[in-house]
Amino acid sequence: MSCTYLQCIEESCGRRQDPAADLHSCAFCGGLLDVKYDFGPVEPLNLRQTWRQRRLSDDPIDRSGVWRFRELVPFVDPGARIITLSEGFTPLVGTPRAGEWAGPVNLTVKHQGANLTGSFKDIGMTACITRAVARGARWVACASTGNTSSSMAAYAARAGIKALLFVPLNQISAPKLAQALDFGALVVEVGNNFDAAFRLLLEVAPELGLYLVNSINPFRIEGQKTIVPEMLEQRGWRSPDYIAVPGGNLGNSSAIGKGLHELKDLGLIEKIPRLVIVQAAGASPFWETLRTGANELLAIEDPHTEASAIRIGHPANWKKAKRALEWAGGFCESVTDEEISKAKEVLAHDGVACEPASATTLAGVRKLVQAGKIEKGADIVCVLTGHQLKDTEYILRHRAGEKARGQRIQVEPELNSLRRELQRALGGR
Ligand code: F0G
Secondary structure, eight states: OOOOEEEEOOTTTOOEEOGGGOOSSOTTTOOOEEEEOOOOOOOHHHHHHHHHHHTTOOOTTTTSTTGGGGGGOTTSOTTOOOOOOOOOOOOEEEOHHHHHHHSSOEEEEEEGGGSTTSBTHHHHHHHHHHHHHHTTOSEEEEEOSSHHHHHHHHHHHHHTOEEEEEEOTTOSOHHHHHHHHHTTOEEEEOSSSHHHHHHHHHHHHHHHTOEEOSTTSHHHHHHHTTHHHHHHHHTTTOOOSEEEEEOSSSHHHHHHHHHHHHHHHTTSOSOOOEEEEEEETTBOHHHHHHHHTOSSOOOOSSOOOSOGGGOOSSOTTHHHHHHHHHHHTOEEEEEOHHHHHHHHHHHHHTTOOOOHHHHHHHHHHHHHHHTTSSOTTOEEEEEEOBOGGGGHHHHHHHTSHHHHBTTBOOOOSSHHHHHHHHHHHHHTO
């Protein structure tokens, strides 16, 4: 089956366009585009059973947590080359201590850091790079706060095509930069923040014939929406009350919204969970826009937060994210760097760690329970978007000084001093 069409999301336009034009915005009004399909009649029970059976299959396509749900992403021609690294299949883990702290609520986390490059980007990238290859792309490009770039570099390497990254100078974490270099990508370090790098890339991409894989590419969103069936299958198709997700460029929240909307339309779920998007204070233009009821995005020129993955002032997908909140009856919250740091620490008590941007979700849930907007005891899934080791500088910074006192001991390699130090350390515990 092939992709049906692209459609502008603007109510005043809504025009359909040819997917072969490789557009990232509406040719008529510049709006964002959706990939749309004519799904035809669907038998929900059969589909669920087919997806379940594929878990036992050895076929590499079935071993992907995206392509296992290929009926939901039918834009690939039969026999086309699929670029996959067995993405998805990420764990859903109960976090009782964090749930107690945040509410109490019944909390589980869907840990996207378990993807091969360590973030949720992989489930979007398999879709987007598969599409890029089908379109004959030789160079793929993105601007990034780090995770999109590591993921794109890996999937481009896998596909045998070239990767060009625009990243803000000295603003992305060392492990993310290291990953991109490891996969052989060409890295352009430019501008003070993601928004500047992205703006420049958009200028030069057409003249250089680059295939853009940022989340304005609607095929990225198609891969990312498959977190929804995967999570629901893990829950026996019982919807949670809430799904919480961090908000940066707002592609992921848009994707989850689309996934929920489509599954509801297809009769695969009965209830759409409420969606909670959490931004970092200092980089929360979407939260500010919704709070004030502004019709246009209240962009931030100099976004700042220690959660570098979501340090974004002009989120490109804000209109799709707004639509997702309308579909899901959800809301947006903003949390400080201190709240993020505390939430990250609390998650670690459950043996679960993540990068700072992901911990916004738990911090946001706690804040919303305290404000009475989320009811105590609610059934909540927090999407943890990135792996703990994605930002080791952050951990070492926060685990230095006062907090780390007693946690790190430096001692002479000599038994008497070792015993003395250990007695002191263990005695105090
Ligand atoms: N969490 C992590 C770990 C991220 O890397 C990102 C975005 C987000 C959350 C926010 O997701 O942009 O879809 O709202 N990272 C992008 C990047 C911007 O370039 O890696 P979003």
